[in-house]
Amino acid sequence: MGSAERVIVALDLADAQAAHALVERAPAVRFWKVGLELFTATGPALIEWLKARGCRVFLDLKFHDIPNTVAGACRSATRLGVDLITVHATGGQPMLMAAAAACTGEAARLGIPAPAVLAVTLLTSLDAQLLEQQLLVRVGVSGYVEHLAALAAASGVQGAVCSPLETALLRERCGNDFLIVTPGIRPGGSGEGDQRRTLTPGEALARGADYLVVGRPVTTAPDPQAAFLAIVAEVDG
């Protein structure tokens, strides 16, 4: 896989018009992430538009519900033909197992590839203080992320979303076949915004991530294509 394929750009935009314009300004991007804001505005039409352009799609809706409901959502996502989807690891093992089984079952029924299911461990907008004081989790960030990723792996889920700071730990714990996808990527000089656990693209890849997710450092750049290519060059370097 080339480096450009390993940098996923988050299309966190308000509507289809803004998304189309951004995608057309950054033709080097081959893998786009569609999240809550854009999917709520456009529905599946935007996914179909991206796929018609030959792009890969990460549908990041972070399902979190009872197993039956999540399984249904996973079957619907599978029918969209997306490459990656997310569920929250804190839904627990019955939910994670239902998600994995729903994707593989629906894909087999239709004779299409199943999306890889990624378990979101601890959002990159949370740090040790928030984890302990607001969520009352007292095992520390690394211990919590490691526990949730191991739970996901034991539940048949193909990978996890974590911050770049925990990547090496998860790689060691969950093995080379477990997909590790890291948001919280901040090239030198770009502001953290609401992110709390961040590293640069080069540092994240060096720690063993399979895919990096980058949003605002590309989408708000004056030249999104140049910003994306600079990240790819850093990853290559």
Ligand SMILES: O=c1ccn([C@@H]2O[C@H](COP(=O)(O)O)[C@@H](O)[C@H]2O)c(=O)[nH]1
């Ligand atoms: O823990 C998580 C899980 C998902 N995200 C998503 O990644 C992008 C990051 O965007 P930036 O603009 O680069 O901060 C965004 O779509 C989040 O929903 C995450 O940041 N952290």
